[in-house]
Amino acid sequence: MTVEGDDTGLQAAAEDAFSALSDETRLQILLELAEVANERGLGEGLTFSALRERVGVADSGRFNYHLDRLDGRFIGKDGDEYIALFPGLAVVAAVYAGAYTGDRTEHRTDSPWSCPACDRQLELRYEQHQFLLWCDEHDTVLGFPAPSGALSPRTLDEVADVVVVRALSNINLARQGICPRCWGVTSIDYPSSLANPPLEHLVGVDLSCERCWLRYPTTLQVLVTSHPAVRGLYEEQGLDLAEALLGTLTTREQSVCRVELDETEPVRATATVDLGGTRLELELDETAD
Numbered sequence: 001m002t003v004e005g006d007d008t009g010l011q012a013a014a015e016d017a018f019s020a021l022s023d024e025t026r027l028q029i030l031l032e033l034a035e036v037a038n039e040r041g042l043g044e045g046l047t048f049s050a051l052r053e054r055v056g057v058a059d060s061g062r063f064n065y066h067l068d069r070l071d072g073r074f075i076g077k078d079g080d081e082y083i084a085l086f087p088g089l090a091v092v093a094a095v096y097a098g099a100y101t102g103d104r105t106e107h108r109t110d111s112p113w114s115c116p117a118c119d120r121q122l123e124l125r126y127e128q129h130q131f132l133l134w135c136d137e138h139d140t141v142l143g144f145p146a147p148s149g150a151l152s153p154r155t156l157d158e159v160a161d162v163v164v165v166r167a168l169s170n171i172n173l174a175r176q177g178i179c180p181r182c183w184g185v186t187s188i189d190y191p192s193s194l195a196n197p198p199l200e201h202l203v204g205v206d207l208s209c210e211r212c213w214l215r216y217p218t219t220l221q222v223l224v225t226s227h228p229a230v231r232g233l234y235e236e237q238g239l240d241l242a243e244a245l246l247g248t249l250t251t252r253e254q255s256v257c258r259v260e261l262d263e264t265e266p267v268r269a270t271a272t273v274d275l276g277g278t279r280l281e282l283e284l285d286e287t288a289d
Helices: 005-020 024-040 048-055 060-070 086-097 156-175 220-225 228-236 241-246
Strands: 075-078 081-084 107-114 121-127 130-135 139-145 186-189 204-209 215-219 257-262 268-275 278-284
Touching (some): 024 048, 024 075, 048 060, 107 156, 107 241, 130 156, 139 156, 156 215, 156 220, 156 241, 204 220, 215 220, 220 228, 220 257, 228 241, 228 268, 228 278
Antiparallel strands (some): 075 081, 121 130, 186 204, 204 215, 257 268, 268 278
């Protein structure tokens, strides 16, 4: 991505930040301070000597140089103690998540769900930091980025449940104009042919961030499923979110969710969810609010 205009300073700041993190000792400093925050609470830290001992650096002058490279951006001072700031904790979280490691092992298993277009049994896959529900006829039915750390200590089946929750939560944030990745502003376009829905009655939706790479080509039925009221309706019926998104009572079934689309400007839609004798009606404006 090329950074232009008023954001030209972002590229220089990012290069400086990556340079500060390129040293093993500095990363170890963040790991130690994050561990203290986990053990004793956020805002808790270590003195210079205690931190130096835990990191294992004998030369105090050299250690002070490393602290200076992190100070003010990734770590801060509270009295005599160094503490991890949010950007430092975010780096550690990404390390634990496996965001910077590659998992070359094949992870595949049969799923309990069927392809919405052909009823073939879908296969669960994890490859190249992507969780996939795969159909041999229609390729990827659902794809969602997931770091390799999601697989530890979970099985692939358990990761599938986590992915469903994360996917719906992220789509709901994006529906409200909030990018779940970079905190930027998202926009929505529907009906959209870019989403390429597998069934004719599904309404394509294109959700995208105006700043970063995030993009969700999905359907209005999935967008409705992400709404807290609809999620609550499934929970009241004793159904988990995987059932709402992928099961036999998913909102892609017309018997469960009916969508009426008014394509006049501005576009509007009405979605009626009927589940277990309870009917929920949602009226959506051009921004899907």
